[in-house]
Amino acid sequence: MKFTKDHEWVRLDGDVATIGITKHAADALGDVVFVEAPQVGKTVGKGDGFAVVESVKAASDVYAPVSGEVVEANDALSGAPETVNADPEGEGWFGKIKVSDASQLEALMDRAAYDQYLTTL
Template sequence: MKFTKDHEWVRLEGDVVTVGITSHAAEALGDVVFVEVPEAGRQVVAGDSFAVVESVKAASDVYAPVTGEVVEGNGELNGAPETVNADPQGAGWFAKIKVPDTAQLDGLMDQAAYDEYLKTL
């Protein structure tokens, strides 16, 4: 699993990455009440907003950590947004994105680097 400074996580399986928000982000948001995930077929560009998560505290954009094509949005979150709080780095994933070049992930942090980054916040 890799991480961004915007608190997204990425798990690579073949040429498809699963993307969600980290436990740290879910805790900071508080109770999630709405999630808007991208639809399959959408092209996303690394660094651009591709999803929205709303909590009792705030609405936040979720940024694409990679460039590619969305192959699946987690529609289960429409009826159960609280899944993001209950299992942010598992069942609370936002989208699966097919990446043309997995080398994009080289610039992301591993778990140890992300943990160190969190200490600076």
């Protein structure tokens, strides 16, 4: 699993990246009340808005940490947005992207680097 400074995580399986927000981000948001999952078939660039998560505190964009085509959305979140709080780095994933440039993953942090980054916030 790799992480961004915007608190997204990426888990690569072959050339498909599963993307969600970290536990830190879910805790900071508070109770998630709505998720707009990514649109399947949409091409996104690294850093583009990928999905939207709304909590009782705020609405936030979820940014694509890699470029590619959205191949799957976690539609279960529309009926159970609280899954993002309950299991943000597991069942609370937002979508899957077929990665067009795997080298983009090299710029992301591993767990140890992300945990270190959190201490600077």
